[in-house]
Amino acid sequence: MATDLPPVSDTVTQVTINAYAELSGDFNPLHVDEEVAAASEFGGTIAHGPIALQALFRTLTDGLGVDALPAGSRVAVTYRAPVRPGDAITARAEAPGEDGTRAAACTNQADVTVLSATVTLPE
Amino acid sequence: MATDLPPVSDTVTQVTINAYAELSGDFNPLHVDEEVAAASEFGGTIAHGPIALQALFRTLTDGLGVDALPAGSRVAVTYRAPVRPGDAITARAEAPGEDGTRAAACTNQADVTVLSATVTLPE
Numbered sequence: 001m002a003t004d005l006p007p008v009s010d011t012v013t014q015v016t017i018n019a020y021a022e023l024s025g026d027f028n029p030l031h032v033d034e035e036v037a038a039a040s041e042f043g044g045t046i047a048h049g050p051i052a053l054q055a056l057f058r059t060l061t062d063g064l065g066v067d068a069l070p071a072g073s074r075v076a077v078t079y080r081a082p083v084r085p086g087d088a089i090t091a092r093a094e095a096p097g098e099d100g101t102r103a104a105a106c107t108n109q110a111d112v113t114v115l116s117a118t119v120t121l122p123e
Numbered sequence: 124m125a126t127d128l129p130p131v132s133d134t135v136t137q138v139t140i141n142a143y144a145e146l147s148g149d150f151n152p153l154h155v156d157e158e159v160a161a162a163s164e165f166g167g168t169i170a171h172g173p174i175a176l177q178a179l180f181r182t183l184t185d186g187l188g189v190d191a192l193p194a195g196s197r198v199a200v201t202y203r204a205p206v207r208p209g210d211a212i213t214a215r216a217e218a219p220g221e222d223g224t225r226a227a228a229c230t231n232q233a234d235v236t237v238l239s240a241t242v243t244l245p246e
Contacts, residue, residue, distance in 0.1 A: 010148065019146045023139045024177040030190040040190070049180050049192055050173035054147040057172050067153040067163070069172055069202055076199030076241075079192055118199075 002095035005063025005102075010055040012047050014085040020048050046082035052106055052115050053077065055091035059104070060119060063093065072122030081114045093119060125218040128186025128225075133178040135170050137208040143171050169205040175229055175238050176200065178214035182227070183242060186216060195245030204237045216242060 014034070021027045026048055029036035037045040053075075060069060069075075083089060093104035104117040137157070144150045149171055152159035160168040176198075183192060192198075206212060216227040227240040 016146045019142060023142045023146075023174075024181070025133065026177070026181055026184070028184070028190050046191060049198075050176045051146075053173045053176075054149070058147070058149055061149075061151070067151050068169060068205075071203055071205070072201065074199065074201040075172075076197065078195065078197040080194055082191075082194070 004095050005059050005093040007090050007092045008055045008059040008062060009088055009090040010058070011088045012051060012083055012085060014045060016051060017045060017047050017085060020051055024048060024050075042082055042084075044084060046084055047087075049079060052079075052083045052089060055089050056093070056104055056106055056115075056117060059091040059093050064121075070122055074118075074120040076118045076120075078116050079114075080116060081108075081112050083108070083114050087114075089114065127218050128182050128216040130213050130215045131178045131182040131185060132211055132213040133181070134211045135174060135206055135208060137168060139174060140168060140170050140208060143174055147171060147173075165205055165207075167207060169207055170210075172202060175202075175206045175212060178212050179216070179227055179229055179238075179240060182214040182216050187244075193245055197241075197243040199241045199243075201239050202237075203239060204231075204235050206231070206237050210237075212237065 021032050088109040089106050091106045093102050096102050102119040104119050105113050106115045107113050144155050211232040212229050214229045216225050219225050225242040228236050229238045230236050
């Protein structure tokens with residue numbers, strides 16, 4: 001019987017966010033300028049969207065025992081809440097449902113869902 | 124009338140991939156060990172999945188004039204082909220269709236689609 005995949009946790013820091021800014025070229029102040037971000041509606045810096053996917057990808061590749069998701073893999077993500085420096089993100093992916101898709105989610109240390117996802121692997 | 128968003132291009136290098144390995148903790152040899160990766164079915168290192176999203180996210184945030192995608196945004200990605208060091212990735216997002224979703228894709232310098240996506244922003 002198919003089972004849920006082992007969860008993977010990852011703590012996001014401002015160092016992570018700054019490194020991601022360097023590699024992506026996205027230096028939006030909301031991500032990297034603590035003073036500007038503190039004055040925004042978010043009250044502080046938030047992580048770039050793809051950062052929150054790290055733990056989810058590791059749950060999938062580690063749990064499935066693959067080096068990378070195969071071509072044809074579909075990952076449909078809904079962003080639900082910001083990820084902030086210091087957040088400990090835990091990714092979980094369930095066993096496939098009757099339609100063959102896996103429900104997945106990333107939660108923070110306060111058990112707030114920061115993103116939910118549906119993962120469909122190729123046949 | 125709604126229009127397509129301006130495309131954003133980004134060249135992925137082994138330096139980018141190594142930096143992403145550091146920040147994500149995913150040091151799979153397929154990403155970071157050129158010798159091992161050369162002997163794999165891929166014939167060389169490939170980028171982590173979230174790296175290919177960088178240009179797409181920048182197309183969306185730059186084109187929409189927002190600092191970050193708002194909560195409730197849905198990005199459904201199908202991974203179609205590996206991204207390799209040296210690839211120049213161009214992300215494009217179309218104007219919303221009748222159902223309100225935007226079709227999007229990232230192509231490489233050979234015009235191969237490396238990922239396709241459907242983007243739905245909250246009402």
